[in-house]
Amino acid sequence: MRVMVTRFFEEFLMPGEVISETDESHDVRFATATLLMEVSRSDNEYQEVEKEAILKILKQLFDFSEDEVTQLVELAEDAADEAHDLYSFTRLINEHYEYPAKKQLIKNLWDVAFADGRIDAFEEHVIRRISGLVHLTHEDFVRAKILARESLS
Incomplete structure (x- = not known):
């Protein structure tokens, strides 16, 4: 999987830009995409509207x-299929994201969950786990959910 991710980022780098095996800046983007995918698939109903939300979020980010x-x-779909846990992805988030970026990530996860118009208990569970793994306070977890719900209107 890492080879596929490295190839993807090498293909889309600026001309002359070099990527090394130890460069994890591209990995955090992949980790973000995979966490978004994990939420969309957690209710066993991966819908086109959720995929569209993920595409929009990643393009903006x-x-x-x-x-x-x-x-x-x-690539994130494949990684979500193969993933056994969330830790390898949240570890990269913790290494590369400051607290405000982590709050935005959780809000983005809620945006994906709300994309189909409802929150499934499994979606909320996955977001809660990710929130804990990236050390977000419960208050910020709830605030992100409220912001995502309000952005639907």
């Missing part, structure tokens, strides 16, 4: 083209 974000989502 990382300034990717349509083609780049579509390929990243495909």
